[in-house]
Amino acid sequence: MHADELDLPVDLVRSLLADQLPQWADLPVRRVPSSGTDNAMFRLGDDLVVRMPRIHWAGDTVDHEVRWLPRLGGLLPVTIPRVAAVGTPAHGYPWTWSVLTWVPGSNPVLGALREPEVLARDLAVLVRAIRALPLADGRVKPGRLVDRDEQVRRDIVAVSDEIDADAVTAAWEHALATAEWDGRRTWVHGDIAPGNLLLTDDRLTGLIDFAGIGTGDPTLDLGVAWNLLPPPARAVLREDLDVEDTTWTRARARALAQALVQLPYYRDTNPVLAANARHVIREVTAEVS
Incomplete structure (x- = not known):
């Protein structure tokens, strides 16, 4: 890779x-x-x-x-x-x-969740628990959207052959203008994604890969709304976590930025990750259109 x-x-x-x-x-x-x-x-x-x-x-x-x-x-x-x-x-x-x-369980498969709204509620419980960790001295994670602007724009150009570049740019620019992070931090896992989640009998039972654990913008753990959950379950996650409009816009922009980094880099070397990145880009642009 x-x-x-x-x-x-x-x-x-x-x-x-x-x-x-x-x-x-x-x-x-x-x-x-x-x-x-x-x-x-x-x-x-x-x-x-x-x-x-x-x-x-x-x-x-x-x-x-x-x-x-x-x-x-x-x-x-x-x-x-x-x-x-x-x-x-x-x-x-x-x-x-x-x-x-070894943590037992199976990774959830995008598009094949049998009870996505139940999983969304399980994820909300997990995210709340991570945010509330009673620990100190966590690694400080960078968080401003504007710091990713140059990279995002380069990546949009790099994959403009397979995305709606105008729609993606508009979604990104809207978040930059309206939803910048105010600096308030919580604990975050940093990579809540299908490959790091483990299910048993369709319920969330395991989480792996704590290389990114630290403190930062709480939206860093909301990317799962777009990289795994279908829209109705996405709405359940948002409701359970009581995410207001500005925070949701910023979370969506972060998910988009991550997908835009992944797609050109892994397009020829990691088909699973590249396919997920395409999915996220489609879901984000559909949601804001």
Whole structure:
């Protein structure tokens, strides 16, 4: 997916385990299929997973998760990973890596949700719990829309062959003019998306990937309204979270900006993520038209 990402074969994982965590060296190791972009995941036996950054900008994500996951235990209404062990650079691999507990469940599939409004209510409960975390010293996440303006406009040009560039530009400019963030922060997960959500019997039961946990604009956790939920369930999420017009406009603009970054970058290398980005762009433009 990235021109300069590391090659991470299963044999490298086995070598790291054998040298540093020999108690698990005999467990089977298999790569986890995923549309994730920053980390490679390897199932370790039945109950564990090895998490390894694959690209330089994700090199500190394991350290961040290792710091925060133990502090989040028991504070959220879903199952999250627990840190089982931490590995160090070796065998040419340059970053900290981790062994986490495996969180059971299946990822929701866009367009195939059996009870989307029930899921929307579950998501609202989760978002409220994250916002209310009784923790201090969270990483401060940037949040102003205007800081993304130049990139958004470049991306609109880059994918103008497959989007309504005028409609997308109009939606973005409306948010810039009317819905800029006032600076009030809450805790945010930072990447509530289909690949990080886990369902059991159609109910939300798990959340993974805490590399982005921190404090920032609360709309950073509302992108799921467009990257997963159909319009009626989207309305349920908005109602349950009592999101007023300005905040909703800003959340929608953030979802649009994220999709516009993803589509040109992953168009040829990550079909799942690119398809989701196209979906978000369509949903946003339909909602504001």
